[in-house]
Amino acid sequence: MKGDLLIVVQTVTIRDRDRLGELAERSWRPFALLAACFGIWWALTEFEVVPRYLVPSPGATLQLIADKAGYITHHTLVTGYETVLGFVIAVVVGVAAAVLMVASAEVEKTLYPLLLFAQVVPKIAIAPLFVVWLGFGLTPRIVVAVLIAFFPVVISMVTGLKSVDPEMLQLASTMGASPAKTFVKIRFPASLPFLFSGLKVAVTLAVTGAVVGEFVGGNDGLGSIILQANGNLDTPMLFAGLLVMSLLGVVLFAAVEFAERLLLPWHASRRGDAVTVTY
Amino acid sequence: MTVTQQAPAVEIQKVAARFRSKKRDVLALENVSMDVRPGEFVSIVGPSGCGKSTLLKLVSGLLKPSAGAVRLLGGPVGGPRKDVGYVFQRAALLEWRTARRNILLQAEMRGMPQKEAAARAAELIEMTGLQGFEDALPHELSGGMQQRVALCRALLHRPPVLLMDEPFGALDALTREQMNVELHRIWHETSTTVLLVTHSIAEAVYLGNRVVVMTPRPGTIAEVIDVELPRRRNYAATMSQPAFASATSHIRDLLGAATHRE
Incomplete structure (x- = not known):
């Protein structure tokens, strides 16, 4: 004691x-x-x-970012918006799909091959199709971001939901717990550490998805800046776009990590384990 | 022997349990019959893999017997039963809940009135010496403390039958003795019927009114030993009783004979 x-x-x-x-x-x-x-x-x-x-030199690149701050900010916000919206949709749909798949083996058998198919089809190759179907607006890019971020969310959530301590579930059934209560109080919280490792992969992929969408159609967002700069052999702008894009990815990743720290202070990977203090 | 026979709390009638998977077909239990009286403490010992844990799962309805029947508190066991408390070898606590909220999980799942549950939890925390650790997370607690939390959770709803599956198997010897003494006191205070699966012969004899000795797989009952010790027992004094020594050595012989038979 x-x-x-x-x-x-x-x-x-x-x-x-x-x-x-x-x-x-x-x-x-x-x-x-x-x-x-x-x-x-x-x-x-x-x-x-x-x-x-x-x-271009780093100085020139940073100078360009400073000079064209307004222009770059606008396009960053566009890409950021597509990424975040795509990510959120992927999380909601992905978690729901995972729950259904774990709840019913039939659903799992039906959805899994389809999921795998959606994952192995190169998104870059089908992106033009979305532009044809959905026009040059934000929608096709968000769809690509969703498609690319969806898979890690589903896989991690399915793994999480299936990794619950079986004794814990047996205990719940001796408590007369309904499946809904067992899900809310045991299964879902227990799967969160798994989900978050999937979310960290998904959020960085969502950036890629949005940019790929921008490559294919439309004239705003960081992807289109880069494409334009490339066409004009404007390497400083190309580098500026790349730099800002990476920064966007890092910031979004950090946001997910922050949320994880906030929600899962109890998890082994998060807690600062006690250490002995030497005087 | 009392003249007025009370209805048994647990009746196990000619039970068999067979597990079948694609690769293997295992007969875990065969022709097991026994009755447990209300308020009785029955210890179950036997070699590893003899189906002791399976027996507890049959009693709670977590598993269905392949043959025979199990009755609990007068009614047949059809599915998972709510009128038991269960303690596993691992504490199986929810990592994100404090000790108190882990104990209260029992109440939340059952939809018990909050006030009543909180009062009962406080009572159990007091009884098991968990005061001061109510708000600690499981990873901040020692193994013994975690197991106390699991015990409180199992007792929260005042179950008439408590099922314990090697609850102290992962604890060090000293903590284990301490937990034995506490469990004995709690059993005495609550008059719960207890089925305890254990690997420790001393634990089985010290705690049990009867000790069921099982054979290796397929598990059958080798012998049921009545422990000729008073109902209320002092740990140190019990250890030096002739009745304790004779019971433990008899059980050890049985287990030795059982394992060397093959």
């Missing part, structure tokens, strides 16, 4: 420690790596190892 108490106390102490310092300690490595990449990029262009018209 005393040991238990000690662990609880120590967990609290760790939580209260300087958060900023902890954050710096955790994140200096990737930042250092990123800085090194920028350094190499800078060196390659500064000493003209590669000609400037092929690879």
